[in-house]
Amino acid sequence: xxxxxxxxxxxxxxxxxxxxxxxxxxxxxxxxxxxxxxxxxxxxxxxxxxxxxxxxxxxxxxxxxxxxxxxxxxxxxxxxxxxxxxxxxxxxxxxxxxxxxxxxxxxxxxxxxxxxxxxxxxxxxxxxxxxxxxxxxxxxxxxxxxxxxxxxxxxxxxxxxxxxxxxxxxxxxxxxxxxxxxxxxxxxxxxxxxxxxxxxxxxxxxxxxxxxxxxxxxxxxxxxxxxxxxxxxxxxxxxxxxxxxxxxxxxxxxxxxxxxxxxxxxxxxxxxxxxxxxxxxxxxxxxxxxxxxxxxxxxxxxxxxxxxxxxxxxxxxxxxxxxxxxxxxxxxxxxxxxxxxxxxxxxxxxxxxxxxxxxxxxxxxxxxxxxxxxxxxxxxxxxxxxxxxxxxxxxxxxxxxxxxxx
Numbered sequence: 554x555x556x557x558x559x560x561x562x563x564x565x566x567x568x569x570x571x572x573x574x575x576x577x578x579x580x581x582x583x584x585x586x587x588x589x590x591x592x593x594x595x596x597x598x599x600x601x602x603x604x605x606x607x608x609x610x611x612x613x614x615x616x617x618x619x620x621x622x623x624x625x626x627x628x629x630x631x632x633x634x635x636x637x638x639x640x641x642x643x644x645x646x647x648x649x650x651x652x653x654x655x656x657x658x659x660x661x662x663x664x665x666x667x668x669x670x671x672x673x674x675x676x677x678x679x680x681x682x683x684x685x686x687x688x689x690x691x692x693x694x695x696x697x698x699x700x701x702x703x704x705x706x707x708x709x710x711x712x713x714x715x716x717x718x719x720x721x722x723x724x725x726x727x728x729x730x731x732x733x734x735x736x737x738x739x740x741x742x743x744x745x746x747x748x749x750x751x752x753x754x755x756x757x758x759x760x761x762x763x764x765x766x767x768x769x770x771x772x773x774x775x776x777x778x779x780x781x782x783x784x785x786x787x788x789x790x791x792x793x794x795x796x797x798x799x800x801x802x803x804x805x806x807x808x809x810x811x812x813x814x815x816x817x818x819x820x821x822x823x824x825x826x827x828x829x830x831x832x833x834x835x836x837x838x839x840x841x842x843x844x845x846x847x848x849x850x851x852x853x854x855x856x857x858x859x860x861x862x863x864x865x866x867x868x869x870x871x872x873x874x875x876x877x878x879x880x881x882x883x884x885x886x887x888x889x890x891x892x893x894x895x896x897x898x899x900x901x902x903x904x905x906x907x908x909x910x911x912x913x914x915x916x917x918x919x920x921x922x923x924x925x926x927x928x929x930x931x932x933x934x935x936x937x938x939x940x941x942x943x944x945x946x947x948x949x950x951x952x953x954x955x956x957x958x959x
Contacts, residue, residue: 554629554874556867562630569612569637576606577645584644593775594726594766603648604681614679616651616815619663622679628811628873632818636866639822642926646819650679652777654687654723657812658734661751665796665804670753674732683731686724686756688782689805691717697939699736699802700745704784706737706752708791708798713739713752715760715787721933726766726778731756735784736805739798749801753793760787770925810876813887813934817869817894820930821862823923824898828858830918831905838908845908858901865890865897885947888940896937898927 558566580599587597607613615634617623624631638645646652655678662675677683690696694703704717715735724730732753739750754761764781766773796804832855835846845851872886902924906913913920931937 554871556870558633559630561626562633565612565615565626565630565634566637568610569634572607572610572612573637573641573645576603577641577648581641581644588775593773594778595728596776600644600647603644604650607649608681612649613681614650614659616656616811617659617663617679618811622663622675627877628814629870629877632814632870632873635815635818636822636825639819639824640826642819642823642923650681651815652684653812653816655685656815657808658685658687660811661734661795661804661808664807665800667792669792670795674753677731682729684724684727684729684777686722686727686730686733686780686782688719688722688725688733688735688754690719690721692720692781693718697936699805700748702736702738702749704735704737706735706739706750706794708739709788711791712788713750713791713794715752715754715784715789718781718783720767720779720781722780722782723933724777725756725763725780725782726773727776730777733761733782734795736801739801743799746802747799750798751795751801751804752789753795754784754787754789758787758789760785769929772922772925809934810883810887813891814869814873814876816930816934817865817872817890820894820898820927821866821869823926824858824862824865824901827898827902827905827920827923828855828862830920831855831858831901831908834905834908851908854904858904861897861901865894868893885944888935888943891935891940892937892944895927895930899924899931902927 580603583599584597587599591597614623615626616631618626618628638649638651659675659678662671666675678685689699691702691704694701696702704719705715707714715737717737719735722733725733732755735752735754736749737752738748740748762783762785764783766778766780769779835851835855836844838845840848846855869890872883872890875883875886902920906920906924909918909920912918915921
């Protein structure tokens with residue numbers, strides 16, 4: 554692969570950096586103030602202003618590779634743009650209509666949705682008029698194995714009947730959340746990869762109840778948040794199934810690959826921000842008559858952080874390229890970055906917190922929520938252990954012709 558960004562990417566990076574400097578970063582304190590003063594689960598008004606500006610600048614739906622609906626960028630082209638937005642993880646992605654879980658849900662509907670599903674749900678999502686949630690993880694089973702799910706989506710004539718409990722349903726608290734994508738068991742006696750279905754469930758369907766919003770290390774992550782949701786004899790038309798009954802596992806894999814690229818590149822941007830704050834602190838703060846940079850091995854820690862960030866970026870760009878060219882090696886490459894990048898970001902942010910002392914633990918600086926974001930992504934979209942297992946299985950298969958597949 555060519556490690557140089559092409560002309561399209563460079564032009565978009567320049568425009569996006571300008572948008573960040575002129576609009577997003579100045580809006581962050583406004584967003585925080587409006588969020589603090591207003592109801593917890595309402596979007597601060599400044600967000601709509603940013604969204605209008607992003608659309609006018611042609612910085613809208615950059616994540617979607619399909620040119621008829623999105624920007625038509627490859628994963629390799631979008632990755633450095635996602636990195637830029639990672640420096641403002643709450644404000645920038647939503648301003649560009651590039652927030653999770655909507656990005657994955659929109660890509661899923663683009664690839665697998667019917668014309669009616671696309672008209673009803675995809676088009677308003679792409680327009681930024683509504684938000685969505687993804688309901689996959691369950692509290693009572695190890696959801697790292699997607700085939701474990703106990704919640705059901707059972708065909709009943711012309712309807713699908715949904716029952717069960719989901720949690721960590723990201724986005725369900727957003728005031729504009731209009732649709733949930735529910736993954737549940739439909740064919741109990743089918744093979745383990747053809748038992749489950751994905752179903753579109755309008756948020757206001759009778760029987761859907763958001764029981765509570767979960768905190769992440771004490772943060773509510775408003776206004777989107779993560780909810781625990783119950784489904785009690787929820788009935789939707791059979792046409793609400795995405796693809797066909799029993800196809801959810803394959804659909805989920807298609808959804809999660811590019812999303813992991815996006816998450817990892819945003820984390821690299823977040824790590825860059827943490828390193829910048831660490832360097833400023835290390836050069837401006839004095840203790841025992843010296844700048845912090847000259848105390849306690851801090852120079853070496855800063856050097857290690859720079860090396861780790863650059864290594865991680867190259868690993869992600871390589872994975873993005875493998876996805877773009879359709880290489881079978883992309884499976885292992887995506888699992889590698891999903892392990893390496895959140896751990897790298899967690900370590901870099903932790904170093905920055907240490908340099909900030911007690912302030913680093915407070916919300917006076919963005920480091921505590923940044924650490925929480927990095928730590929969360931060691932679980933979200935598959936925990937470290939699952940992805941390390943994928944990498945190990947592929948590596949050992951070179952020596953045992955499938956002997957190590959278990």
